[in-house]
Amino acid sequence: MTNQENRSTILEYIFRNAPVARSTIAKQTQITPATVTSISGNFIQEGIIQEIGAEDNAADCSPGRKRILLDIVPDKVYAMGIEFTSRHIRFSICNLRGDTVFQSSFSVKETDNGNITDFIAEKAEDILKENPSFAASIVGMGIAVPGHIDAHQDKVITNSSLCPQFSGEALKKRLNIPIICENNVRCMAFGRYLFDRSSPDTFAFFHVGAGMFCALIENSKLFQGTNYYAGEIGHTIVNPNGKKCECGKYGCLQTYCSETWLLKYCRLLYESNADTILPSLKPCADALTIEDISNAFSLGDTLVGNYISTALKYLGITVSNLAIITNPDKIYLHGNLFSNTEIKEELMDYITKQLLFVDDPSDQTVQILDYDTYAGASGAAAYAIKHFYISNI
Numbered sequence: 001m002t003n004q005e006n007r008s009t010i011l012e013y014i015f016r017n018a019p020v021a022r023s024t025i026a027k028q029t030q031i032t033p034a035t036v037t038s039i040s041g042n043f044i045q046e047g048i049i050q051e052i053g054a055e056d057n058a059a060d061c062s063p064g065r066k067r068i069l070l071d072i073v074p075d076k077v078y079a080m081g082i083e084f085t086s087r088h089i090r091f092s093i094c095n096l097r098g099d100t101v102f103q104s105s106f107s108v109k110e111t112d113n114g115n116i117t118d119f120i121a122e123k124a125e126d127i128l129k130e131n132p133s134f135a136a137s138i139v140g141m142g143i144a145v146p147g148h149i150d151a152h153q154d155k156v157i158t159n160s161s162l163c164p165q166f167s168g169e170a171l172k173k174r175l176n177i178p179i180i181c182e183n184n185v186r187c188m189a190f191g192r193y194l195f196d197r198s199s200p201d202t203f204a205f206f207h208v209g210a211g212m213f214c215a216l217i218e219n220s221k222l223f224q225g226t227n228y229y230a231g232e233i234g235h236t237i238v239n240p241n242g243k244k245c246e247c248g249k250y251g252c253l254q255t256y257c258s259e260t261w262l263l264k265y266c267r268l269l270y271e272s273n274a275d276t277i278l279p280s281l282k283p284c285a286d287a288l289t290i291e292d293i294s295n296a297f298s299l300g301d302t303l304v305g306n307y308i309s310t311a312l313k314y315l316g317i318t319v320s321n322l323a324i325i326t327n328p329d330k331i332y333l334h335g336n337l338f339s340n341t342e343i344k345e346e347l348m349d350y351i352t353k354q355l356l357f358v359d360d361p362s363d364q365t366v367q368i369l370d371y372d373t374y375a376g377a378s379g380a381a382a383y384a385i386k387h388f389y390i391s392n393i
């Protein structure tokens with residue numbers, strides 16, 4: 001490995017494992033102790049890492065020689081992360097530990113001419129102007145896009161028309177700052193990897209939102225696959241006799257449990273004079289949100305309950321299939337729908353039943369995360385930190 005590669009490897013290892021001793025870094029990264037000592041010395045001089053005292057319990061060391069522990073300097077630089085969806089544009093500035101130092105959210109309706117690129121550029125410029133203390137140390141910007149980004153980092157490839165106006169290239173030309181674009185759920189997964197030191201090196205991150213996607217981190221790297229469709233779990237079929245999906249196939253998972261489809265069903269229910277409490281929650285069907293659907297479920301609405309239970313059953317089957325096929329150390333589930341404790345418990349119940357045959361009662365593979373509306377934005381910041389700081393150090 002080149003010196004640059006050694007520096008990146010050591011820094012990423014400290015990000016993920018701090019506080020950590022030099023000898024552990026050498027052992028785990030298989031970089032020689034002399035090189036680790038030399039590079040960590042340079043990092044300390046450059047203000048990139050710091051010594052944070054000695055190990056408390058140094059049972060594996062000779063008496064009197066406690067090992068010095070190293071950590072990153074969390075506020076050395078910052079990154080800006082941006083996520084746009086069909087409804088919101090969210091901005092976040094994070095330090096290297098993922099602590100948010102600034103965040104703000106805008107409705108897509110505020111982009112008066114619908115031009116997402118111009119809106120992002122203007123707001124980013126304003127935010128940096130209003131936050132000069134962070135602006136001076138911004139290492140780069142990550143953009144979480146609702147779809148896939150083409151090889152030239154310019155246009156979003158998607159089967160919907162969410163963001164026809166987005167151009168990564170135009171943004172790069174306008175803002176004098178390094179920019180990287182990536183799929184929003186892949187960003188969320190990377191944020192979990194970099195900012196949550198308890199996450200394993202191999203895991204799946206399954207996000208259920210307007211659409212759904214499952215990103216894989218495999219041995220500390222985002223799994224890419226040959227084409228861009230690896231992770232398009234919403235288009236795996238759970239019922240061949242089901243409804244026709246946007247993709248042309250029948251009975252895809254997302255036709256049961258994406259927010260888009262759940263809202264579609266519940267709006268039809270609302271308008272059909274069926275026996276549902278939905279009309280008591282909102283003045284018109286279009287105003288229904290996923291929170292309303294979740295509330296109707298908790299209030300005992302049978303028809304809404306049937307949709308949700310079917311959705312959770314198919315989701316549970318898919319998650320357990322995923323566990324069986326890929327067997328990652330962890331499967332994180334993330335989505336607004338799971339903010340509802342009863343929904344969360346019903347889903348875990350389906351998954352547990354599906355995985356009963358696994359001969360390990362303590363199996364903790366699946367974890368439903370607390371819903372974070374900024375997960376895409378802070379994940380994009382994490383991705384920018386990886387590209388413009390760790391890999392470039």
Ligand SMILES: [Zn+2]
Nearest residue numbers: 235245247252
């Ligand atoms: Zn489909």
